[in-house]
Amino acid sequence: MRLPLDRHSDIPLYRQIEGFLRQGILSGSFAPETRLPATRTLARDLGLNRLTVETAYAELQADGLIYTRSGSGTYVLPRFQPAPVAHTSSDLAWPRWHHAEMRSVSAPTPDELLAAARQPHPLSLANGTGDPHLFPVKDFHKIMQTVIRRDGIAALEYGDPRGYAPLRRTIAHVLTSQGMAVHPDQILITSGSQQGLALVSQLLLKPGDEVLVETPTYAGALDLFRALNLSIVSVPLDAQGLQIERLEQRLQQRLIKLIYTMPTFQNPTGSCLSTPRRRQLLALADRYNVPILEDDFVGDLRYEGRAQPALKALDPGGHVIYASTFSKMLMPGLRVGFLVATGPIYDRLVNFKRASDLATSNLIQRAVEAYVTIGRYQAHLRRSCQIYRQRRDAMLTSIKRQLPASVQFNPPHGGLFVWLRLPAGLSSSELLPLACEAGVAFAPGRDFFPADSVEDNGLRLNFATQQPADIEEAIKRLGIALRRLR
Incomplete structure (x- = not known):
């Protein structure tokens, strides 16, 4: 044709x-x-x-x-x-209560983020995970076989809603070594960190309550908050993370019921909240009696500089609920995350977890625990850090070489992403189809903003999923598309 x-x-x-x-x-x-x-x-x-x-x-x-x-x-x-x-x-004549429920939920916008990530093109920079080619499939297969031989039927039965006890002990040991004094009985295993965010949000908030987020922020959290009919209040980020003065203004003006933040290698910007600001954030949470949901999804992926303490490690008053995951660093399909909570809220989260899905896969929990205990996880993490650091450097070099100086970015010290800001007046949503034609995909900026504060000149690039040579070619193609947009 x-x-x-x-x-x-x-x-x-x-x-x-x-x-x-x-x-x-x-x-x-x-x-x-x-x-x-x-x-x-x-x-x-x-x-x-x-x-x-x-x-x-x-x-x-x-x-x-x-x-x-x-x-x-x-x-x-x-x-x-x-x-x-x-x-x-819309095709069927549903009972009237369906339509009432549909009106109560904000209609989702087209999910360009996932659409771009699924495109079968080798130069996609749109994914939100690490490189599938680095997944430790063979090692994990052997661990699964070992667990089934060792534990037999017990590995295939329902487990404790709180999670597999040896895994909770292992996590507590790792977090304590990182400066977070945690007891195993303060850890709740979840089916991925997304379930952890959902459990906390559904337990603490009701429709119409105000949740404060940094912008831009994780698209999955925004989707969750919209689905729960929450009112999303935004505070912008700068190079040092969440802007504390703007945050305090919001706390003074609004009845904020929860603060959601990613202080370490934030998604999508890769920024880190400075230690002084972390302490200021905790002081404000204490003053205004607002809980904090800390989402630490790739905190272990640090390429240089000293590690900053988690908010939970600085929190003596129990204001912070800490969420993390093994999925991003191992394999997303494992769906193993965890929450750390202290005080009465922990028991309520356990009960909510039990009512939600009884328990996270017993077999997968046991396999993850064995994988971490024998040191394979740490070795995998070190190897991933080395490879991703090289790819990040390749992307930063290519951006400086291939894109105009008017495109702004802050080099991330860890994580998976580089956040670009186009010159004023240019739209990443309009750039995306041009980039796809040129042979490269990215995550457009508007997916990371609530509806009332959309900024469309940003875009997220994942440097973890491509080889350095392919990253250079991808940024070259992005530059071609950008010249067409201008």
Whole structure:
């Protein structure tokens, strides 16, 4: 198939492809049930990246003009016939209480973050995890076999809602070595850190309550708070993290019920809250009697400089609930995280966990405990730090070389991400399709902001998932897309 593409047009190529096919379908030039070319074939014929054609097809499918048969291909949908997919809420006459509930929940915005991360292109910088090629699959497989041989049926039964006791003891030992005096009975194992955030939020807050977040912030937390119908209050970040003066203003003006923060290698900016500000934050939490949910998702990924104490380590009054995870550093699919809480709130969290999913996988907990205890986790962490440091350096070098000086960024000392700020007036959402056409994907900035404080000139790049040479090529392609945007 040959399409009349104008490669010098301001209209993105995927839009041109979509428009040509749309016109052909609506005019009847492409009859119902006509099989369209495979994305790989059409991309080759047009001399384009496959991602560009897939984006065009996705737009047509979203509008009900084409559909995909598993293992067969993509076809033109007969006019006025619904696509052969599962019904959505709007397709069916649901009972009235469904509609009342739907009105009570804010409709989510299109999740470009996950869409970009899932694109099957080798130069995606959009992921929120480490490099899958570094996952310790073989080692963990051996550990699983060892655990099943050792523990037998016990490993496959329901476990303690608080978590596997030896794993809680191991975590307590590690955290204590990092300056956080923790007892195993203050640790609750969760099914990933996301469940930990959900347990705390559902326990402490009710619909309409105000939760304070730094901006930009973790998109998964924003999704959670929206789903719980919470009112999101934002405080901006600077190079030293959360702006404490702005925070105090919000505490004076609003009835804040929870502060959510990522003080170490923040997602998406990679920033670290300075130690003086950590102490100021704790003092404000004490003065205004507000709990803090500290999300430490990659605190171990430090590439240089001295480690700063966790907020929980500086908190004598029990204001901080600490959340962390093994998933990001091992394998995301493990879904093993944990909370650290002191005082009466701990027992309430355990009861809420029991009511939520009974317990986190007993088998996986035992495997993680064995993996950490024999020293494999520490070795994996050291190897990952070495590799990711090299990739971070490659990205910083490439940004300085390939992108205009007007693009701002602060070099992160750890974590997985570099946060770029485009010149005023430029939009990362408008840059994304141009970047996809150039062969690189990223996470657009607006996904990391609540609706009332969206800034669209930022974008997040993950340096952990690509080799240095590929990072250089990816940033080069990003520069090409940026020049087209300007």
